Amino acid sequence: MATSTYTVTGMTCGHCVASVRQEIGKIDGVTSVDVDLASGRVQVESAAPIAAADVTAAVDEAGYQVAS
Numbered sequence: 001m002a003t004s005t006y007t008v009t010g011m012t013c014g015h016c017v018a019s020v021r022q023e024i025g026k027i028d029g030v031t032s033v034d035v036d037l038a039s040g041r042v043q044v045e046s047a048a049p050i051a052a053a054d055v056t057a058a059v060d061e062a063g064y065q066v067a068s
C-alpha cells in the first residue's frame with residue numbers, strides 16, 4: 001500500500017473534485033482518491049507506488065494543475 005499527496009490548483013466546486021477523483025481513479029493500481037477542496041490537497045492510495053507523472057497527467061486531463 002502506498003500513499004502520495006499532491007496539491008491541485010484550480011478546483012472551485014464539488015464538480016471539479018469529482019472530475020479530479022475520476023481521472024486519478026483511472027490510473028492502474030489506484031485504490032482510493034481523497035480530495036480536499038478547500039486546501040486542494042489530493043491524497044492518492046495505491047497498491048504499489050505510482051509515478052507522479054501519471055497523477056500530473058490525470059489532473060491535467062481533468063483540466064487542473066498539480067502545484068510543484
Ligand SMILES: [Cu+2]
Nearest residue numbers: 012013015016
Ligand atoms: Cu468546479
